[in-house]
Amino acid sequence: MATWARIGPDISTGIDLNSNIFEPFYNYHVEFRNPRMPPSATLLLKVYSIDRFSLKLVLIGWAALNVFVESGNETSPTVDSGVVQISLNEGAHQLRLYYDGPDPDKPLSINAVTIEGRYIPCATLLVRLVKARVDKNLRALERDKVPKTEWIKLGLFQPRPNYDDKVYYSDKARPTTGENYLYHAMVNRSVVLVREIIPMIAGSKEQDLRTDDEIENWIRMKLSKLTDDKPLSFNLTYISRYLTTYGIKLSVDEAKNLPWANFTLAHSSFNPPGAYYFGSAWAKYDYPVFVENIDFSSLQKCPTWLDNFTAFPRRVYNKYLTVIVHLHEVAVSSLEAGALTYDLKDQAWTALQVFSKGYCNTAIYQLPLYQGAPTQRYLECLIPTLVPNVKSILFSSK
Incomplete structure (x- = not known):
């Protein structure tokens, strides 16, 4: 275990009352007169x-x-x-x-x-x-x-x-x-x-x-x-209020302990409008963005994606805006005429609030997954409040 030897007094600067809070002046001076200060100080x-x-x-x-x-x-x-x-x-x-x-x-x-x-x-x-x-x-x-x-x-x-x-x-x-x-x-x-x-x-x-x-x-x-x-x-x-000009960036990195053993397809979209979930007539207004670059060395139950950040420029500010991440289990159903066909099986989803007090949430999150697909009723509930009484299946990362 390392031990740090303190040299000199603690520094507590005070602040210049006439300085800008974004660029404060401290005007602090401290003198050290210790001749035995080590080279690694x-x-x-x-x-x-x-x-x-x-x-x-x-x-x-x-x-x-x-x-x-x-x-x-x-x-x-x-x-x-x-x-x-x-x-x-x-x-x-x-x-x-x-x-x-x-x-x-x-x-x-x-x-x-x-x-x-x-x-x-x-x-x-x-x-x-x-x-x-x-x-x-x-x-x-x-x-x-x-x-x-x-x-x-x-x-x-x-x-x-x-x-x-x-x-x-x-x-x-x-x-x-x-x-x-x-x-x-x-x-x-x-x-x-x-x-x-x-x-x-x-x-x-x-x-x-x-x-x-x-x-x-x-x-x-x-x-x-x-x-x-x-x-x-x-x-x-x-740090800085949200500006529509620059928009939002999102990275879906990994899923933990999925309850299926087949390939996982993932995509993200925003609610509102929740266009993907309100029928094809709405889809053209807000296409879902697929997470495509899967790490083939990752486990099927814990898939990792390497797409990194996807930009959503000029996304209009809405205080209740949420990003919906939707996972699909994809299984091979048959091989016909040399071509594979696939079936969509189980699904899971999660939601993350994008804004807080006019700022864009900037952090790394581990989110619970909810069973099935988000219904229109759930999406409507996400706009004024958080999802009420939704039975979750939180997939433990332990």
């Missing part, structure tokens, strides 16, 4: 917020930065890098935020966070590392021991650069194609100052927050992680 950062729907503490994501690099390249030193010359990873860094943190039972490193980690789209942290300033006797200077009027002259204060100055090292945070689309949707959001959002969160306590000190104390209290109160994970659904 890693700066681990966590970002918290208050969920605007539940008003509960949420953990937005994790970021990590290696404090040192092997001299002459960007490689992060390992614990046993004793013979390798290392240098401070000095400079301004733009770090991705990741959904999951490192495994506490394994050694801490940036790879423990970034390798195969699921990142938070379009969200990054700006961090600067600088060498400690020294006096003429080569003793490290500390802000607490120097008059504030001398900080700039002695190099103990360096103004935060503007992001547009392009001084932040951003190669590891290059946006993907999907992030470029999201960014264009986000860039037009109205500026909301931190001090303006507090009344919405504080509710009836607003009248008690008259000064900046009171607001900052309230924020500090609200964002404090209590020992018996684990923060919620950030819901990736609520």
Whole structure:
């Protein structure tokens, strides 16, 4: 079991009340004066917020930065890098935020966070590392021991650069194609100052927050992680509101423990209109999309499909929109004139709500399957509410 040795104090930044909630400034400075810091030292950062729907503490994501690099390249030193010359990873860094943190039972490193980690789209942290300033006797200077009027002259204060100055090292945070689309949707959001959002969160306590000190104390209290109160994970659904221009993407990946031994045919469609289930006259308005690329090395009871995401562009927003995934058991019935004929046997289906509060649900789901095919009555029930009193046959994945 790995043990992490903490170096220096916990970092708790506070926040600039006049900054934009979508691009907050922290203006936080911390000094480390530990000469025995190991080559593998890693700066681990966590970002918290208050969920605007539940008003509960949420953990937005994790970021990590290696404090040192092997001299002459960007490689992060390992614990046993004793013979390798290392240098401070000095400079301004733009770090991705990741959904999951490192495994506490394994050694801490940036790879423990970034390798195969699921990142938070379009969200990054700006961090600067600088060498400690020294006096003429080569003793490290500390802000607490120097008059504030001398900080700039002695190099103990360096103004935060503007992001547009392009001084932040951003190669590891290059946006993907999907992030470029999201960014264009986000860039037009109205500026909301931190001090303006507090009344919405504080509710009836607003009248008690008259000064900046009171607001900052309230924020500090609200964002404090209590020992018996684990923060919620950030819901990736609520990053950017749904835009009809970009539509929806869906991937049907696998079925678990199907109650039949024949080939499985799968297709998906949307309700409303549920066109496939209301007769051929409706079908032309919303064709079912078949999942075709089956993995022939997968089990018949647990078929896997390799189609990956299918795009449904310009799908009109409907707050009750659901995607219907329908499975058919297909069996060979006969061989006539050298051609195979097939019969459709058992069926199963499931439904997933597409939208939540104006956002498109963005997650990975394991859904229960319901016996048979969805009837028109069930589809009509899905529009205003969830399916009532439907006998399910949940196929256990265990």
